[in-house]
Amino acid sequence: xxxxxxxxxxxxxxxxxxxxLNCDYTxxxxxxxxxxxxxxxxGPTFLISISSIKDKNEDGxxxxxxxxxxxxxxxxxxxxxPGDSAVYFCAASARGTSYGKLTFGQGxxxxxxx
Amino acid sequence: DGGITQSPKYLFRKEGQNVTLxxxxxxxxxxxxxxxxxPGQGLRLIYYSQIVNxxxxxxxxxxxxxxxxxxxxxxxxxxSAQKNPTAFYLCASSQSRGLENTEAFFGQGTRxxxx
Numbered sequence: 001x002x003x004x005x006x007x008x009x010x011x012x013x014x015x016x017x018x019x020x021l022n023c024d025y026t027x028x029x030x031x032x033x034x035x036x037x038x039x040x041x042x043g044p045t046f047l048i049s050i051s052s053i054k055d056k057n058e059d060g061x062x063x064x065x066x067x068x069x070x071x072x073x074x075x076x077x078x079x080x081x082p083g084d085s086a087v088y089f090c091a092a093s094a095r096g097t098s099y100g101k102l103t104f105g106q107g108x109x110x111x112x113x114x
Numbered sequence: 115d116g117g118i119t120q121s122p123k124y125l126f127r128k129e130g131q132n133v134t135l136x137x138x139x140x141x142x143x144x145x146x147x148x149x150x151x152x153p154g155q156g157l158r159l160i161y162y163s164q165i166v167n168x169x170x171x172x173x174x175x176x177x178x179x180x181x182x183x184x185x186x187x188x189x190x191x192x193x194s195a196q197k198n199p200t201a202f203y204l205c206a207s208s209q210s211r212g213l214e215n216t217e218a219f220f221g222q223g224t225r226x227x228x229x
Contacts, residue, residue, distance in 0.1 A: 041202070043206075045220070049217055098144075099208040099210075102157070104149075106154070106155055107156055
């Protein structure tokens, strides 16, 4: 039972364009959502997060949108840069649990071409 | 520098042997976690601890054991009962739930290969 799903295994984008990574969830108890960036053989690094009381959070080139009624969130990267090429994981934390008790999606491999 | 240290980065063991992975943090976080990543998959929770001397099973705890004798340390033992131990293991730490949302911090991982 996959509670957090990233249905696109990979995404290829031209440098300077927008990258949009999507994530769907099923558990209504999730109230905090995060995006992590990961390189092979390294630990994930935190990118951006959003609480369920918001529908948008922005940090520089990164914006996360949350649609609670659709149980969907997306990460927008504008403009995309070759250094953004990595695996991106969507993760969710349930109400009342510790912030690191996360349910992860399968990841999306983003490739940004120069 | 504050952070999470996992050691070793690469570990090779023979089938049937127990092996312990180290995780130390100096972020003064109450909670610590162990995740496992398999190729092409997301991270799955093995065990977590919200406070010293207490820990709970995650989604895939079978064949693993942990201890939390100190706030800074959360070692994971992969026992011979774990059927598919070869994987990338990640340790993380975070604050417990509070007034302000915050993220979990991850170590650099340990690649365990059982031959």
